[in-house]
Amino acid sequence: MTQHKVHDLCLRSLSKTYNPGSSEQAVRDVSLEIARGEFVALLGPSGSGKTTTLMMIAGFEEPTAGDILVDGKSIVGMPPNRRDIGVVFQNYALFPKMTVAENIGFPLRMRRRGRAEIKATVGRLLELIRLENYGERYPSELSGGQQQRVALARALAFDPKLLLLDEPMGALDRKLREQLQLEVKRIQRTLGITTVYVTHDQEEAMVLADRVAIMNHGRLEQVGTPAEVYNRPVNRFVGQFLGTANFLRGRVVGGGHGGAAEAEIAGARVPFIAAPDLSAGSAVEIFVRPECVIVGPAGAGPLAGTVESAIFVGEITRYTVRVGDFQVLATSQNRADHPIHAPGTAVSLRWSADNAIALTPTEAAS
Numbered sequence: 001m002t003q004h005k006v007h008d009l010c011l012r013s014l015s016k017t018y019n020p021g022s023s024e025q026a027v028r029d030v031s032l033e034i035a036r037g038e039f040v041a042l043l044g045p046s047g048s049g050k051t052t053t054l055m056m057i058a059g060f061e062e063p064t065a066g067d068i069l070v071d072g073k074s075i076v077g078m079p080p081n082r083r084d085i086g087v088v089f090q091n092y093a094l095f096p097k098m099t100v101a102e103n104i105g106f107p108l109r110m111r112r113r114g115r116a117e118i119k120a121t122v123g124r125l126l127e128l129i130r131l132e133n134y135g136e137r138y139p140s141e142l143s144g145g146q147q148q149r150v151a152l153a154r155a156l157a158f159d160p161k162l163l164l165l166d167e168p169m170g171a172l173d174r175k176l177r178e179q180l181q182l183e184v185k186r187i188q189r190t191l192g193i194t195t196v197y198v199t200h201d202q203e204e205a206m207v208l209a210d211r212v213a214i215m216n217h218g219r220l221e222q223v224g225t226p227a228e229v230y231n232r233p234v235n236r237f238v239g240q241f242l243g244t245a246n247f248l249r250g251r252v253v254g255g256g257h258g259g260a261a262e263a264e265i266a267g268a269r270v271p272f273i274a275a276p277d278l279s280a281g282s283a284v285e286i287f288v289r290p291e292c293v294i295v296g297p298a299g300a301g302p303l304a305g306t307v308e309s310a311i312f313v314g315e316i317t318r319y320t321v322r323v324g325d326f327q328v329l330a331t332s333q334n335r336a337d338h339p340i341h342a343p344g345t346a347v348s349l350r351w352s353a354d355n356a357i358a359l360t361p362t363e364a365a366s
Contacts (some may be wrong), residue, residue: 008034008035008036008037008038008070008071008161008162008194009032009033009034009057009068009069009070009162009194009196010032010033010034010067010068010069010072011030011031011032011033011053011057011066011067011068012031012066012067012068012069013029013030013031013065013066013067014027014029014030014031014053014056014063014065014066014067014068015027015028015029015030015063015064015065015066016049016052016053016056016061016063016064016218017064025064025218026049026052026218027049027052027053027056027063027218028049028217028218028219029066029219030049030053030066030215030218030219030220031220032213032220032223034194034196035194036194037192037193037194038194038195038210038211039185039188039195039197039208039209039210039211040195040196040197040209040210040211040212040213041196041197041198041199041204041205041208041209041211041212041213042054042196042197042198042199042213042215043199043200043201043202043205043212043213043214043215043241044200044214044215044216044241045200045216045241046200047217048215048216048217048218049215049217049218049219050198050200050215051166051167051198052218053198053215054164054166054196054198055166056068057085057162057164057196058080058083058085058087058164059075059078059079059080059083059085060080062076062077063076070083070084070161070162071161083162084158084160084161084162085160085161085162085163085164086155086156086157086158086160086162086163086164087155087163087164087165087166088148088151088152088155088163088164088165088166088168089151089166089167089168090166090167090168090169090170090171091171092139092147092148092150092151093151094139094147094150094151094154095139096138096139096140097138098138098139099135099136099137099138100126100131100134100135100136100137100138100139100142100150101122101126101135101136103139103150103154104121104122104125104126104150104153104154104157105118105119105121105122105157106154106157107154107157107158108121108157108158111158121157122135122157123135125153125156125157126153128153128156128187128190128191129149129150129152129153129183129187130149130183131146131149131150131153134146134150143176144171144172144176145172145176145179145180148168148169148172148180149180149183151168152165152168152184152187156187156191156193160193161193161194162193162194162195162196163188163193163194163195163196164195164196164197164198165184165195165196165197165198166198167198167199167200168184168197169181169199169201169204177204181204181207181208182207184208185207185208197209202241202242202243205226206226206230209226210225211223211224211225212224212225212226212229214229214238214241214242216237216241221234221235221237221238222234222235222238229242230242230243231289231355232357233245233287233357233359235359236285236287236359239287239359243289244289244290244329245287245288245289245290246286246287246288246289246290246293246328246329247285247286247287247359248265248270248285248286248288248326248328249265249283249284249285249286250263250264250265250266250270250283250284250285250286251263251264251281251282251283251284252274252278252279252280252281252282252284253269253280254269254280255274255280259273259274260272260273260274260353261273261274261278261353261358263284263286263358265286265303265323266303266304266323266324266325266326267324268302268303268304269302270286270302270303270350270351270356271351271352271353271356272284272286272288272353272356272357272358273353273354273356273357273358274358275357275358275359278358284358284359285358285359286356286357286358286359287356287357287358287359288351288355288356288357289355290318290319290329290330290331291331292351292352292355292356293328293329293330293331293349293350293351294330294332294349294350294351295307295319295321295330295332295341295347295348295349296347296348296349296350297347297348298346298347298348299348300348300350301348301349301350302348302349302350303323303328303348303349303350304323304346304347304348305321305322305323305324305328305346305347305348305349306321306322306344306345306346306347307319307320307321307322307341307342307343307344307345307347308320308321308322308327308343309343310340310341310342310343312334312340314334315333315334316331316332316333316334317331317332317334317340318330318331319331319332319341321347321349323349328349330349
């Protein structure tokens, strides 16, 4: 018998317009299903609608259209304090005159839980966030990372069904952010709580999430595992937003219709995986990551070019290669038996078909 995923959270055609009558929408027809225990990152540039989406789930914003379901029941119109959702913001929002233990226990006191239960829960959460000896300290006595962990513990204190985090590490320096990412992932895995995490940081989303939901101009562009959205973007926006990429225009000269194909670029035939609607003669734009481009001596690959720059960065060298009237970016691992190609050197470029995918003209322009 087929097993179906239990969905803790469903967004159905969710939209938000702040100015009635305006054609501008902060969120446009977003539909997304999140399974129980799943960690999903809402990723996108500023103004993409990710925080507005989170605020609608939390109950701090009301949708203009669409529905939000938790365990199959609509929560639209329900006050935030009745949604059984824990929320963590970037600014921590800790009570400065309360100790760490009092901050964590605050949601339980508001729910009139007994002293023994509050004490036991606070103790368990202090251990979970690895601040067992900090219960009597005040927020001002903690580092930024410690304050954020306390804010996370407070959001978890009443055992919520969902956990929402809005750019929780945006105010931290890079090293501390990387440390806290691992802590957040450990805590989420330990508790198995369904989590939605808003960020504009691609690396952060990749490290933390089971799936990444990429937003742009209020729309959901693509949802998939970190590997899927990075290696198989559905359009140019996703490919560019997630790291560096080459977009090479050419024409299909062999194969097509969703399988292995060849395109003519700068007079050479190069392999790629075609979209289902592509056939011989079609214009095509091929997406390939720099790390998938192999730089070799002249004649060793189909594309001939000249090195314009070679930047040594420890274990890798970043190349810019002039091929005809366009540039190709490539990243090569540095090895003793692979000399670095100096600027001005004639080289060849190649890649495997599996590492190059086609974007249709419509996708390329989006």
